[in-house]
Amino acid sequence: MTRLLVANRGEIACRIIRAAHAVGIEAVAVHSEQDAQLPHVSMADQAVCIGPAAARQSYLDAEKLIRIAGETGCTLVHPGYGFLSENADFARRCVAAGLTFVGPSADHIALMGDKQNARDAAIASGVPVLPGTGRLGTDEATLREQAAAIGYPLLVKATAGGGGHGMQRIDDPAALIGTIERTRDFAGRIFGDDSLYLERCLGTARHVEVQVFGFGRHGAVHLFERDCSLQRRHQKVVEEAPAPGLSPATRDAMTEAACNLARSIGYSGAGTVEYLYEPATGEFFFLEMNTRIQVEHPVTEVVTGQDLVAAQIRFAMAPDARPLPAQDALRLDGVAIEARVYAENPSKRFLPAPGRIDSLILPRLADVDFHCGYATGNEVSVHYDPLVMKVVARGSDRAAARQTLVDALKRVEIQGLTTNLPFLIELLEHPDVVQAEYDTTFIEAGMTC
Structure with a gap:
């Protein structure tokens, strides 16, 4: 066995x-x-x-x-x-x-785990990237010249960072050197690698990512895209598939670029190519590639009917067998939206709020899945990420999926610890979210519980 x-x-x-x-x-x-x-x-x-x-x-x-x-x-x-x-x-x-x-090979994990090398791989495969630098030196005059050439606002990023960690925005040239030094110190302590690079910051971008699955020398397929623009502290809160308002031409360009990147490196297994997308211009730019299954993978499974985790396992057991249909057989069906329920306090900048779950009751609802790692009596510990569960709703269109998700969240009962449930409901009922008129700064710019 x-x-x-x-x-x-x-x-x-x-x-x-x-x-x-x-x-x-x-x-x-x-x-x-x-x-x-x-x-x-x-x-x-x-x-x-x-x-x-x-x-x-x-x-x-x-x-x-x-x-x-x-x-x-x-x-x-x-x-x-x-x-x-x-x-x-x-x-x-x-x-x-x-x-x-x-999962993918160690070489691919290492390649994409170094954000500068990942950026170089994206450039080599023809994926659009934002203006930026190579690895930064320490000469202050050179740093100022490089930053000026890119233009403000910009981001200083740790090459070993990811998920919003090791990334700082700089709006004022006077803050450049100090921010670089602090980020370098943080990256060295947390990642064991203090190398950094600069990249132009898009002020009103959306976060759109493409799910890919590579078969090594046998190519790659995509399973369409997800919108993950609703974030706090650069980390996702609500995700949906497909991305709202994305034109067929832009979808085709994004998915083709993601597959080109996967094919160019001979990628094997599940991976996600993340972009920053400007709806006003239709332009998109490479952000990073995650070489693992994503937290938000269930929304893709719902709209494509494919079990990505089972596909990972089958592919690992038989690398020469394709665990997914051919590209032209993959289809989108409906809309799925996922909300992450955290033990955290939105009124205190979303700080974790660990504690014991005195009671946890999940309703049984059509078109709703609960991906929960806890039960009544369990403790959400300070030692780990405070994610309690993911609630995934499906619908024939975005309006139906969103309303089903809101109704489900209102019926979840968690007692004994503070969660972001009220915030999620408020967020999903906000007129701008209802109309899909938001970007990655939406929550940080003013959403409060």
């Missing part, structure tokens, strides 16, 4: 376990001492405690994960998202131990 180690926790661990069972293999879960009572532990065919609550002593301990995989008879390792999912060294160590890493 083929077995898969789920190197993650919470809702994505539950999702991977369901996919493993769907393809007919067993799943082994890991959990920290803190997470012993979470649903993914009981869902798995076997569960192993991996260590204390602190992530570096549990979910980020590559040596322990690989050892447990061997001891439990696993041949596959699925990293989910976060933790070690985009750690090239972990992928290499899995392969060296005789395990199959469910």
Whole structure:
């Protein structure tokens, strides 16, 4: 019996376990001492405690994960998202131990994990990029010249960053050097790599991304796009597929560019090419490529009818077999919108609000899926991301999907901790969101609970 180690926790661990069972293999879960009572532990065919609550002593301990995989008879390792999912060294160590890493090659993870190298790869494959620099030096006069050539506002970005981390906006030339120095220090401490680059900042852009699946030397397909523009602190809150208001010509250009990038590097597995998009001009620019399954992948699954996580597993087990239909057989059907429910306080700049869940009741509703990693009595710990669940609604059109999602959120009952549920409802009922008239700055510019 083929077995898969789920190197993650919470809702994505539950999702991977369901996919493993769907393809007919067993799943082994890991959990920290803190997470012993979470649903993914009981869902798995076997569960192993991996260590204390602190992530570096549990979910980020590559040596322990690989050892447990061997001891439990696993041949596959699925990293989910976060933790070690985009750690090239972990992928290499899995392969060296005789395990199959469910994801792209370590070389592709390393290539796209370095944002400067990813930018260079995008340029080489013909994907549009924003004006920017190479890796920054330390000479202040040169830095000022480079920034002036790009123009303000601009962003200073850590080459090893991602998900909004290690990125700072600069509007005033007087703040350039200080912001670079602070970002360099942050990147060195957090990522172990203090290299940076500058890039032009688009003030009113939308965040649109394309889901791709590469087959190595056998090409790649796309599963259309998602709009992820509703963000706080550069991190997504609401996502939908397809992107509202996107013309067929722009969709074709975006998806073709994403597939070209995947094909040009021989990419294997699920990945996401992210863009900044200007609706006024129809222009789009490469942002980054995520070499893993995305948090928001369910909306793509809903509108395409494809199980992306099962496809990842099948492809890892049989790389020469295509786990997805040909491009011309992939179709969009309806609209799906996802809201992320966090244990956080929107009135305090969305600061995490960990605590015990005294009661959690999810309604049973048509056209709504709950991807939840917790149950009544569980604790949302300070040690991990405060995501409690994702609520995904489908509809024949955007209006129907949005209203179904709002109705579902109003019927979710969570007691014992502060969440962003009221904020999500207010956000989704805001006239500008109803009309899809927003950009990535919408929440930060004034949405309050």
